[in-house]
Amino acid sequence: SATQCFIYSVTNWNTPHIFDMSAAVSLIMLCEKHFLMVDTNGVGIYSYEGRPISSPRFQGLRAEFLNVNTMALSNDCVAILDASDRKKVRCFDTQAGRPMQELPPAKLDIVQLALSQHARGVSERRLAYIDRNRDLYLCAVMPQPGMARRQFKLQTQVDTIAWNDKADMLCAIADSRFICWYYPNVASIDRDLLPQTMAIQDATEFGKVPQLLAFHGARATVRRADGALLTAQISPYPLMLHALVGAAPPRWDEAQKLCRHAKDDRLWAVLAATAVQANNLDAAEIAFAAIKEVDKLQFMLHIKSLATDTQRQAELMLYRRCPDEAEAILLQAQPPLVFHAIKLNIRLFRCEHGVDIRLFLEREVECTLQIGRAHV
Numbered sequence: 001s002a003t004q005c006f007i008y009s010v011t012n013w014n015t016p017h018i019f020d021m022s023a024a025v026s027l028i029m030l031c032e033k034h035f036l037m038v039d040t041n042g043v044g045i046y047s048y049e050g051r052p053i054s055s056p057r058f059q060g061l062r063a064e065f066l067n068v069n070t071m072a073l074s075n076d077c078v079a080i081l082d083a084s085d086r087k088k089v090r091c092f093d094t095q096a097g098r099p100m101q102e103l104p105p106a107k108l109d110i111v112q113l114a115l116s117q118h119a120r121g122v123s124e125r126r127l128a129y130i131d132r133n134r135d136l137y138l139c140a141v142m143p144q145p146g147m148a149r150r151q152f153k154l155q156t157q158v159d160t161i162a163w164n165d166k167a168d169m170l171c172a173i174a175d176s177r178f179i180c181w182y183y184p185n186v187a188s189i190d191r192d193l194l195p196q197t198m199a200i201q202d203a204t205e206f207g208k209v210p211q212l213l214a215f216h217g218a219r220a221t222v223r224r225a226d227g228a229l230l231t232a233q234i235s236p237y238p239l240m241l242h243a244l245v246g247a248a249p250p251r252w253d254e255a256q257k258l259c260r261h262a263k264d265d266r267l268w269a270v271l272a273a274t275a276v277q278a279n280n281l282d283a284a285e286i287a288f289a290a291i292k293e294v295d296k297l298q299f300m301l302h303i304k305s306l307a308t309d310t311q312r313q314a315e316l317m318l319y320r321r322c323p324d325e326a327e328a329i330l331l332q333a334q335p336p337l338v339f340h341a342i343k344l345n346i347r348l349f350r351c352e353h354g355v356d357i358r359l360f361l362e363r364e365v366e367c368t369l370q371i372g373r374a375h376v
Helices: 185-188 192-195 237-245 251-264 265-277 282-292 294-304 309-319 322-330 338-349 351-375
Strands: 002-009 012-020 025-030 036-040 043-047 053-054 071-073 077-081 089-093 110-115 126-131 136-140 150-155 160-161 169-172 177-181 198-202 212-217 219-223 229-233
Touching: 036 071, 043 077, 071 110, 077 110, 089 126, 126 160, 126 185, 136 169, 136 185, 150 169, 150 185, 160 212, 169 212, 185 192, 185 265, 192 198, 192 229, 192 265, 192 309, 237 251, 237 265, 251 265, 251 282, 265 282, 282 294, 294 309, 309 322, 309 338, 322 338
Parallel strands: none
Antiparallel strands: 002 012, 025 036, 036 043, 043 053, 071 077, 077 089, 110 126, 126 136, 136 150, 160 169, 169 177, 177 198, 212 219, 219 229
């Protein structure tokens, strides 16, 4: 109402939680654990018992410009588009309201952003946004240690996007097509698998300028320009696969049985990407063999034949097209695997980089010898 907020549980409509408000509310956004309200005083995050949690703020925040397209909320992060520079997205911790690590700016002004809802922590949280050119990009809110902060372009001519509430899946309406990425994070693992993890349907019935309202389970709700609500359906198997892979511990054998039962190469591609992400080489080997990716299968077999876990981690990082991170893993080992780092650069035809490592090693050895002589 104008002065109070009522919070109802869908299982009990008799006794709501009620608390007073100091200003008129212009926007309400919900996620699994808490909700967000925007008023003339700024942004406030509340629990579903009506308890204030935090109030993210930054210099230049203008509440009158905030709407469903310029804000995104998840269990551990809230993303706000900077009105003074629409190429920047500011992320805040929902519990304390503290600003998080600044995201790299976009190339063009951002018109819509969305945060993934199903993640096991802020390190796995993903931010998707559409820029002024209607291109869809994906980036990590907090990348894993050693991973570069990169942005991946997923699609062009995108009208609207929405994340799934049960799994790490993203859907969009682009160029009169309904597109669902069963595992969009595959862009940071192996971009070659990205087309194999997409489900595409005709979306001409949604008309021009549609809006994705929600993506619950295997059903997406779309609002047309005339206000009519329509639904788009996807296969239930990807949700089941994500549930098996995301279990604690992951149920890889059952996930493989599901893929064999469904007989869908897109599920095998998702299984391959998640297995590489979890460093499960056995499951990745079976999945790559099922989709007939011979070169990737051979590389998995090569990684399994390596002697140490450090070398396997470096080769997996190299598979993800992160050569600098792979080199850092080898050089930070105890003792440093300098020879393998030089050999890695030679394989990548980065000979000058390998020479730099050799010169660095020679200087380290010379300094060690000088310290030893001085001590003697």
